[in-house]
Amino acid sequence: MIEAVGLAKHYGDLVAIQDVSFRVEKGEIVGFLGPNAAGKTTTMRILTGFMPPTAGSARIAGYDVVEQSVEARRHVGYLPENVPLYNEMTVRGYLAFMAQLRGVPRRMVPGRVSEVIDAARIGDRADEIIGKLSKGYRQRVGLAQALVHDPEVLILDEPTVGLDPAQVIEVRQLIKSLGGSRTIILSTHILPEASAVCGRILIINEGRLVAADTPENLTKRLRRSQQVRLQVRGPAGSVAAALTAVDGVAHVETGPTRDGVTGFTLDAEPQRDIRENVARAVVSSGWGLLELQAVDMSLEEVFLKLTREEEQVQMEGSA
Numbered sequence: 001m002i003e004a005v006g007l008a009k010h011y012g013d014l015v016a017i018q019d020v021s022f023r024v025e026k027g028e029i030v031g032f033l034g035p036n037a038a039g040k041t042t043t044m045r046i047l048t049g050f051m052p053p054t055a056g057s058a059r060i061a062g063y064d065v066v067e068q069s070v071e072a073r074r075h076v077g078y079l080p081e082n083v084p085l086y087n088e089m090t091v092r093g094y095l096a097f098m099a100q101l102r103g104v105p106r107r108m109v110p111g112r113v114s115e116v117i118d119a120a121r122i123g124d125r126a127d128e129i130i131g132k133l134s135k136g137y138r139q140r141v142g143l144a145q146a147l148v149h150d151p152e153v154l155i156l157d158e159p160t161v162g163l164d165p166a167q168v169i170e171v172r173q174l175i176k177s178l179g180g181s182r183t184i185i186l187s188t189h190i191l192p193e194a195s196a197v198c199g200r201i202l203i204i205n206e207g208r209l210v211a212a213d214t215p216e217n218l219t220k221r222l223r224r225s226q227q228v229r230l231q232v233r234g235p236a237g238s239v240a241a242a243l244t245a246v247d248g249v250a251h252v253e254t255g256p257t258r259d260g261v262t263g264f265t266l267d268a269e270p271q272r273d274i275r276e277n278v279a280r281a282v283v284s285s286g287w288g289l290l291e292l293q294a295v296d297m298s299l300e301e302v303f304l305k306l307t308r309e310e311e312q313v314q315m316e317g318s319a
Contacts, residue, residue: 001024001025001026001028001060001061001152001153001183002022002023002024002047002058002059002060002153002183002185003022003023003024003058003059004020004021004022004023004043004046004047004056004057004058005021005056005057005058006019006020006021006055006056006057007019007020007021007043007046007053007055007056007057007058008020008053008054008055008056009039009042009046009051009053009054010054015207016039016042016207017039017042017043017204017207017208018207018208019056019208019209020039020043020056020204020207020208020209021056021209022202022209022212024183024185024200025183026152026183027179027180027181027182027183028179028183028184028199028200029175029176029179029184029186029197029198029199029200030184030185030186030198030199030200030201030202031186031188031193031194031197031198031200031201031202032044032185032186032187032188032202032204033188033189033191033194033201033202033203033204033303034189034203034204034205034307035189035205035307036189038189038204038205038206038207039204039206039207039208040157040187040188040189040204041081041157041187043187043204044078044080044155044157044185044187046058046065047060047065047076047155047185048065048073048076048078048155049065049066049069049072049073052066053066059072060072060073060075060076060153061075061076061152061153063075074102074103074149074151075151075152075153076151076152076153076154076155077145077146077147077148077149077151077153077154077155078146078154078155078156078157079142079143079145079146079154079155079156079157079159080157081157081158081161083138083139083141083142083145084142085130085138085141085142085145086130087129087130087131088129088130088131089129089130090126090127090128090129090130091117091122091125091126091127091128091130091133091141091144092113092117092126092127094130094141094145095113095116095117095141095144095145095148096109096110096113098145098148099112099113099148099149102148102149103149104148104149112148112149112150113148116144116145116147116148117144119144119147119174119178120140120141120143120144120147120174121140121170121174122137122140122141122144125137134167135162135163135164135167136163136164136166136167136170136171139159139160139163139167139171140170140171140174143156143159143171143174143175147178151182152182152183153182153183153184153185154178154182154183154184154185155184155185155187156175156184156185156186156187157187158187158188158189159171159175159186159188160172160188160190160193168193172193172196172197175197176196176197179197179199186198191303194215195215198215199214200212200213200214201213201214201215201218203303203306203307205306205307210306210307211302211306215302218302218306219302226267226268226272226273226274226294227265227266227267227268227294227295228265228266228268228274228275228278228292228293228294228295229263229264229265229266229291229292229293229295230263230264230266230278230282230289230290230291230292230293231261231262231263231264231289231290231291232261232262232264232282232287232288232289232290233260233261233287233288233290234260234262234282234285234286234287234288236254236257236262238285239262239264239282239285239287240252240254240264242281242282242285243264243266243278243281243282245281246274246277246278246281247274247277248268248269248272248273248274248277249266249267249268249269249274249277249278250267250268250269251266251267252264252265252266253265253266253267261288261290265295266278275292275294278292279292
């Protein structure tokens, strides 16, 4: 549904993005992550036809965003970072106006407006003036206008920026509910947002795509060893010695002891699952095993590792 091939955008000597390629399949919710000024918004604007690329191509629902711009736009709904609302209009009036601009047949406008009001959960504010709405409701109105022409593709640029925690949760839930029936690409620099709603992650840094995969696969690729965390009731020194001797354990880190219970973090040798051996060592020694779990990298750790590695490669290349 969304395809970018070798996208580049240059402003004179400034390179905003370079050689950005990816696909988003039908029904996917994909997070487009990167620090500020990484190239996220530039890519979104190219995909939605707001600006042409310097090089490369992009297609929405099979239509080239430059050569077939009108057709491509008919299939995409766009929520920019700064939502273009008319503050003097009512919510319902604004959405009806946007539906007509998007080519919705006149006889179908009232029905489409009612549908997106329900989808965005703004029915209790439908007849209020937009300028009097809270930031959270204004963001929902922006999402409703992106949906009003029933597009197959949604492109959302920083959809929760400036919202309070309760509003962020509401908007995330709304976006997640739209997945499956629509293809969604969600641009953000807020990592918990991607973790909460996205099945796959694209990471861009300094204008270049540095990763594209599920959070789980990115974690597996970057973590060179499995980590296991456990809590054991027993003498800390003896437990640590026994854990060190377990086949496959590469390193043991001993944490604090409280009420006779000590926490340990173990690093396994590459491609080794040490949990069964660890559990057997603790239980056979007569100690209490209170917790045993594999530790995954957080999305924050994945993001920082990838962007720092990319920056290091670029520094070495320019040296």
